[in-house]
Amino acid sequence: MDIRPIKTEADYDWALQEIAVYFEHEPAEGTEAAARFDVLSALIEYYERRHWSIDSPADPVDVIQFFMEQNGFTQADLARLLGSRSRASEILNRRRRLTMEQVSMLHRSWKIPAQALLPPVSVAA
Missing domain, CATH: 1.10.260.40 (lambda repressor-like DNA-binding domains)
Known part of the structure; x- marks a missing residue:
């Protein structure tokens, strides 16, 4: 699974490009692709919260x-x-x-x- 920490804007851009494919072709639950999607989502969310914290995200x-x-x-x-x-x-x-x-x-x-x-x-x- 090609995953790496998001430490820079370039890493962040890479992660966004990597996750975009899953919005077009949703991975089946329980697959490696679904696990990769979950990990990328968590990494992106963590980076965004640390760098662009919004007090109250929209529901x-x-x-x-x-x-x-x-x-x-x-x-x-x-x-x-x-x-x-x-x-x-x-x-x-x-x-x-x-x-x-x-x-x-x-x-x-x-x-x-x-x-x-x-x-x-x-x-x-």
Whole structure:
């Protein structure tokens, strides 16, 4: 697994390029590619928190709701995208978290930055 620490902006740019492929072709759970995605996500999150700390990252549901409001989308539009009215309701009511497949779908279809849809990762400094 080709992974390295992110210590510089060049390392950070490399990591972003490496992870981008997984948003186009989501790896299957339990594969080495899925593990690599998880590790890259954690490394990127850790680097971003240390270098561009934001006190309170946006909640993924807030991001979706803001996007829907700004673009005139309804819960029915989200349900069509996710394939289920109940799933859309569960997500918008915070009873269910987004899966990586749903993050990827929202990123591809609505062009919402995938990182804005990922839950905050707790990394001890």
